Amino acid sequence: MNAIKNLKPSTCNNLINYGMVLVFYIVVQILVNAGVLNNSMQGMLVPICTYVVLAVSLNLTVGILGELSLGHAGFMSVGAFSGAIFWMISGSQMSPVVGFTLAIMIGGIFAGIFGALIGIPVLRLRGDYLAIVTLAFGEIIKNLLNAIYVGWDSNGFHFSMKDVSALGLDESGEVIVNGAIGITGMPKASTFTAGTILVIITLFVILNLITSRAGRAIMSIRDNRIAAEATGINITKYKLMAFIISASFAGMAGVLYALNFSTLAAKKFDYNTSILVLVFVVLGGIGNIRGSIIAATVLYVLPELLRELQDYRMLIYAVVLIAMMIFNQSPQVLAWRSNFVSKISRSGIAARFIKQKRQSEEV
Amino acid sequence: MALLEVMNVGIAFGGLQAVSQLDIKLEKGHLYGLIGPNGAGKTTVFNLLTGVYRPTEGDIILDEKNITGKSPAKINQAGIARTFQNIRLFGEMSVLDNVKIGLHNQIKYSAFTGIFRLPGFKEKEQEMDYKALKLLKIFDLDTVAQSPASSLPYGKQRKLEIARALATNPKLLLLDEPAAGMNPSESEELMNTIKFVQKEFDVAILLIEHDMNFVMGICEHIYVLEYGRIIAQGNGESIRNNPRVIAAYLGGD
Ligand SMILES: Nc1ncnc2c1ncn2[C@@H]1O[C@H](COP(=O)(O)OP(=O)(O)OP(=O)(O)O)[C@@H](O)[C@H]1O
Ligand SMILES: [Mg+2]
Numbered sequence: 001m002n003a004i005k006n007l008k009p010s011t012c013n014n015l016i017n018y019g020m021v022l023v024f025y026i027v028v029q030i031l032v033n034a035g036v037l038n039n040s041m042q043g044m045l046v047p048i049c050t051y052v053v054l055a056v057s058l059n060l061t062v063g064i065l066g067e068l069s070l071g072h073a074g075f076m077s078v079g080a081f082s083g084a085i086f087w088m089i090s091g092s093q094m095s096p097v098v099g100f101t102l103a104i105m106i107g108g109i110f111a112g113i114f115g116a117l118i119g120i121p122v123l124r125l126r127g128d129y130l131a132i133v134t135l136a137f138g139e140i141i142k143n144l145l146n147a148i149y150v151g152w153d154s155n156g157f158h159f160s161m162k163d164v165s166a167l168g169l170d171e172s173g174e175v176i177v178n179g180a181i182g183i184t185g186m187p188k189a190s191t192f193t194a195g196t197i198l199v200i201i202t203l204f205v206i207l208n209l210i211t212s213r214a215g216r217a218i219m220s221i222r223d224n225r226i227a228a229e230a231t232g233i234n235i236t237k238y239k240l241m242a243f244i245i246s247a248s249f250a251g252m253a254g255v256l257y258a259l260n261f262s263t264l265a266a267k268k269f270d271y272n273t274s275i276l277v278l279v280f281v282v283l284g285g286i287g288n289i290r291g292s293i294i295a296a297t298v299l300y301v302l303p304e305l306l307r308e309l310q311d312y313r314m315l316i317y318a319v320v321l322i323a324m325m326i327f328n329q330s331p332q333v334l335a336w337r338s339n340f341v342s343k344i345s346r347s348g349i350a351a352r353f354i355k356q357k358r359q360s361e362e363v
Numbered sequence: 364m365a366l367l368e369v370m371n372v373g374i375a376f377g378g379l380q381a382v383s384q385l386d387i388k389l390e391k392g393h394l395y396g397l398i399g400p401n402g403a404g405k406t407t408v409f410n411l412l413t414g415v416y417r418p419t420e421g422d423i424i425l426d427e428k429n430i431t432g433k434s435p436a437k438i439n440q441a442g443i444a445r446t447f448q449n450i451r452l453f454g455e456m457s458v459l460d461n462v463k464i465g466l467h468n469q470i471k472y473s474a475f476t477g478i479f480r481l482p483g484f485k486e487k488e489q490e491m492d493y494k495a496l497k498l499l500k501i502f503d504l505d506t507v508a509q510s511p512a513s514s515l516p517y518g519k520q521r522k523l524e525i526a527r528a529l530a531t532n533p534k535l536l537l538l539d540e541p542a543a544g545m546n547p548s549e550s551e552e553l554m555n556t557i558k559f560v561q562k563e564f565d566v567a568i569l570l571i572e573h574d575m576n577f578v579m580g581i582c583e584h585i586y587v588l589e590y591g592r593i594i595a596q597g598n599g600e601s602i603r604n605n606p607r608v609i610a611a612y613l614g615g616d
Contacts (some may be wrong), residue, residue, distance in 0.1 A: 205478050208478045208479070209474065212488075213463075213470075213472060213488075213491075214477050216460055216467070222455075226451055227453065228453070229434070229435040230435050231464050231465055231528075232531050
């Protein structure tokens with residue numbers, strides 16, 4: 001009995017997250033139909049979904065597993081290119097839903113494989129090696145994708161690091177990835193609806209993971225590795241699990257992003273993108289999934305909305321960053337927030353929870 | 364055959380021989396003490412038994428299986444659980460979840476089942492909640508099950524560590540100064556709890572403690588360590604009157 005009552009807050013919390021996304025989706029649809037959102041605003045919708053998926057998935061590595069990753073854009077680019085190549089050679093000829101879904105899955109799988117390739121050697125080590133290696137990975141993959149030529153003809157794939165003619169395509173051949181120019185002439189496929197579905201799936205997988213046996217094991221490693229080992233947790237397995245899932249969703253976000261434009265170039269997925277996503281995670285609150293959703297949305301939209309203000313733009317942006325930092329990280333504000341929640345909670349579950357907490361502190 | 368047999372185990376840190384020629388034999392379901400002056404090597408013995416350190420010599424046999432050099436996780440799965448002198452809880456997780464981590468290898472379902480909430484998820488989670496709350500109740504912690512572990516006062520944190528260790532269903536439980544920082548009445552209460560746990564779970568317990576009343580009060584057999592060597596062993600009475608032990612504690616040699 002007691003246990004069932006106790007489980008409620010986490011389920012409740014998760015529902016709020018889905019509700020938030022749905023409300024945002026519905027409001028946007030209404031605004032679009034009412035003609036309030038101009039074209040440039042509508043153009044931001046798919047990138048918002050992309051950054052939400054990126055921030056939530058990075059939070060799994062940074063906030064839940066407690067490892068620093070500086071190469072999230074690298075996994076995004078692996079997903080983007082593998083998904084887009086599939087889209088170019090066959091996906092776009094399938095029915096839009098099937099082709100798009102397959103492209104997303106392929107992007108997720110490839111990024112997951114790269115996550116495993118990096119995670120298996122690095123996550124066995126103790127210490128902050130992951131940050132360094134993912135940083136290098138992000139740069140290497142960007143430069144590699146910048147220099148690669150991929151073609152497709154009746155004989156299958158052709159690769160080259162030199163130029164298009166080195167591909168040796170026959171007359172049915174088609175250049176898909178053209179070095180630094182990347183992929184061009186892609187039929188666009190991403191929609192806000194597809195993006196929202198991907199966000200929901202990401203939340204579903206990651207929130208359910210966190211509130212299950214495996215998720216607890218992952219968090220125990222974060223909180224105290226030595227105690228986790230002494231309690232029989234297979235550290236390497238759960239570190240890898242978290243990191244691969246995180247990389248995989250970054251890859252899916254990459255596909256969503258890529259198929260939103262007609263061209264795709266590697267230079268978009270650089271160090272700055274990785275850091276931007278990390279900023280979303282840190283400002284939204286490390287380990288706080290809802291914070292990541294809000295931070296990614298607000299901080300992505302804000303600079304665009306402030307464009308007209310010109311000089312004041314960066315000033316306002318900075319103020320918002322500081323305000324978010326205080327809101328999500330200052331102990332006093334956090335205490336005030338939990339107090340506030342307990343006051344407005346009709347069911348009283350939160351109130352009881354906090355009262356228990358207080359009592360335990362007084363003893 | 365004994366539950367745990369430690370044969371001629373030693374470890375050196377660089378030039379420092381922290382533990383040498385350690386021989387310990389623990390029987391199933393009994394309560395043992397490990398005492399000695401500060402820096403004698405008591406915690407190091409625990410670290411050797413649980414795989415935190417790899418012995419530079421000797422063998423550790425648990426239930427007829429050689430566990431020397433195995434990883435801490437494997438050793439826990441083989442049946443040794445422990446607490447730490449400097450408390451190591453999963454601070455940001457709830458008290459209940461700390462114990463549920465202890466149940467990780469007792470009640471299992473796959474990550475896939477967890478993510479997609481497949482059949483079995485709910486039952487297994489409820490079983491975990493039930494078992495965890497039952498354990499918490501023994502230590503009077505069930506009322507704070509939802510609090511973050513780090514918010515507990517010191518004494519309760521020590522008890523939570525024991526509950527978490529017990530959740531792994533050990534054959535041998537190692538407690539590193541379980542009564543440290545407790546007042547006399549708390550420590551008295553803990554003595555009773557430990558005795559109860561030993562009977563209830565039929566688990567062997569080896570505990571390190573500086574509080575002599577505590578050790579003499581509950582341990583059936585006591586090992587005394589000095590400079591990494593066992594200088595005496597026996598029941599409370601014989602230890603109390605052993606001149607070498609008295610000398611070691613008074614710094615007489
Ligand atoms: N990892 C290590 N590296 C080097 N020296 C170590 C290490 N661990 C322990 N020692 C040394 O081994 C000796 C025994 O330490 P240990 O912590 O086992 O003592 P203890 O008996 O538990 O003492 P206390 O009663 O203070 O807890 C000390 O001299 C300590 O400095
Ligand atoms: Mg010690």
